Ligand code: FES
């Protein structure tokens with residue numbers, strides 16, 4: 001087998017607070033880093049997936065006879081070939097590995113082909129005859145609960161109510177609105193892929209791009225009907241994730257084909273299949289009413305929100321809880337009424353994406369804050385600062401925020417940054433760019449602000465921990481360390497952070513990061529901005545054990561010091577199912593943005609001229625990586641603001657390609673000036689605060705606020721499209 | 729069919745190539761050069777960018793047969809032994825590499841830009857890299873990397 005994941009060693013100075021180079025950086029720039037889609041094995045065959053063309057249909061028959069006859073085909077499998085449990089899911093086991101008698105979304109896997117060439121597999125797939133009895137799909141999230149039940153328990157996945165303070169208080173100034181958020185895609189560049197290698201004893205190795213090895217393993221083992229120890233997962237190179245790899249895609253499928261044929265099986269989705277192959281960000285409809293007194297102080301916030309989970313639950317329950325508990329934003333509000341509903345429909349399944357429920361709520365509550373500012377004749381920044389939470393504030397859940405919450409300070413930081421020069425005369429810097437659509441005529445400028453809040457780490461009483469092993473021995477007469485976890489590096493730079501922590505704790509420069517796999521305990525998910533916090537905490541704890549045994553020695557001869565430990569953050573609680581009260585979250589992260597836009601009002605084209613951000617990160621363990629996260633997160637927020645949406649019609653995806661689903665290019669991104677605050681959280685290792693998600697929340701509403709300021713339009717839906725601006 | 733092509737200065741041959749295969753597939757799956765990436769395979773992302781006779785192209789859009797008797801230079805052919813090309817070095821140093829899936833394409837594209845325009849302005853850099861998608865960085869550090877590489881060449 002070639003291109004197995006390798007050890008990453010660097011022997012350089014660079015503890016926490018510095019920005020040493022990533023240990024995988026050289027491999028990546030040389031084209032030698034082994035991503036999951038690069039794996040190759042002697043004798044391997046290729047897997048392909050036949051998917052449902054219908055959003056909702058009964059399967060009346062599946063005939064694989066002709067497909068099996070295609071030369072080069074090794075296997076054609078259907079649900080009856082799934083030896084174990086044919087249902088999986090992160091929170092509810094409601095999703096079939098292969099459809100049985102019904103398909104609930106367009107793109108649902110129905111059958112698998114293993115063949116000697118990807119093209120052979122595709123040709124054979126076309127010879128599988130599936131007959132469908134097409135049913136009327138459920139597509140409206142607001143009425144889904146009363147529509148045809150798609151699952152035995154009906155179409156409500158979860159309702160989270162929040163009740164705090166008075167439920168019928170009135171206010172002098174009231175603003176209300178209905179907001180919509182379109183379905184965003186993670187659009188990680190490395191497609192879903194992996195290689196399953198069967199062993200002679202009936203066990204299996206899977207090399208895979210994922211965000212959580214252990215939960216993948218548990219689900220794969222259950223579907224294969226194998227004991228956990230017979231399913232070994234190793235993290236392969238991951239080309240980005242952003243939530244889209246929390247759920248299974250081809251994991252079980254490749255293993256099924258491999259066990260069935262006795263051959264290594266490689267599966268790689270192409271871009272179109274990738275759009276069908278992973279969950280997306282929940283589209284949402286959100287109703288809000290804000291009441292305030294004449295000074296701008298919020299009296300109450302009431303909201304009803306719907307999040308479309310699509311055909312299967314995925315992480316919808318947790319997404320709904322986030323939207324609800326963070327639903328009023330980073331503001332002090334004494335009287336809160338929130339009802340958040342996550343529902344099943346026949347739209348594409350939705351689950352985790354960077355920001356996880358906080359993004360949808362953030363667009364709505366920040367739009368409301370602007371509306372309130374306008375109703376009061378206050379500036380958008382002033383009305384936010386008037387209500388900004390700070391350390392000691394109480395959340396709508398009753399939880400007291402017990403570390404820094406510098407909301408007002410973040411807003412002031414972005415407000416005080418210099419503004420860019422006026423609208424450019426260089427056509428390349430105007431809306432439409434070199435398409436030569438304007439030379440400045442019809443172009444108006446606007447400035448907008450937003451601030452957001454995100455919970456960091458897993459919430460609601462989840463036992464959230466990570467496992468780390470640190471081994472120290474002598475290499476070339478000097479102490480050297482190796483660190484081993486199952487925590488997934490997906491691009492964010494955890495490999496660098498782990499090396500930095502070891503250097504700081506042990507004073508050892510040469511640190512090797514071992515491949516991440518399931519031979520060690522659970523590392524938890526690479527999500528909820530939690531890995532530096534939790535796996536970082538575990539590595540730090542393992543170092544402490546090693547350090548005690550080192551006892552100051554610089555030479556340990558032939559001794560090998562090897563320590564493994566689990567580390568967990570402080571416990572959280574479930575929220576009360578009727579009132580939503582409870583200490584649900586571990587930590588809160590905050591970011592604020594100021595956006596400056598130029599809008600060509602004749603054509604409805606937007607150019608974001610500047611997108612500046614201020615964020616508190618507690619402690620920047622790697623300042624360069626922190627800024628990279630903030631810039632990347634801001635870019636994804638820009639995408640949601642002005643271009644990114646999976647468009648569906650009757651449950652069918654209309655734009656599953658990078659031709660029709662646009663993500664920001666270098667021409668779309670403005671310069672971003674980033675201010676990083678380091679207000680240590682005493683509860684977290686080194687005082688850190690999760691970084692990855694907060695910037696994705698405030699970026700979108702800041703840009704839309706700027707477009708509103710430029711055009712005077714209400715703009716209640718993202719992404720904002722040209723027709724929203726021109727009214728055509 | 730059989731395809732003969734010079735890759736990174738070496739004469740290479742691929743057998744049993746199906747006529748629908750792209751140059752990208754042949755490089756990645758038949759010649760053991762998976763450095764060029766396959767993020768879209770439809771000409772939209774630039775992750776598969778290689779030089780074909782000194783001109784950067786999307787290898788996913790080039791039919792393997794079109795590369796017959798021509799010269800291809802991939803990301804694997806930029807470094808000299810252990811010595812990275814200045815563009816590669818700058819990408820690592822500037823923090824322009826996160827997941828790195830866009831990196832091979834961006835590195836080849838930036839390499840070509842700096843060969844043609846040794847000191848590009850920001851709008852020139854943006855224009856040159858406009859066909860290369862990156863989902864992780866927001867491009868700021870990619871621009872930093874190209875500026876840094878330009879300053880060193
Ligand atoms: S893979 Fe060739 S342009 Fe995307």
Ligand code: FES
Nearest residue numbers: 827828862863864
């Ligand atoms: S670094 Fe991940 S796509 Fe660019």
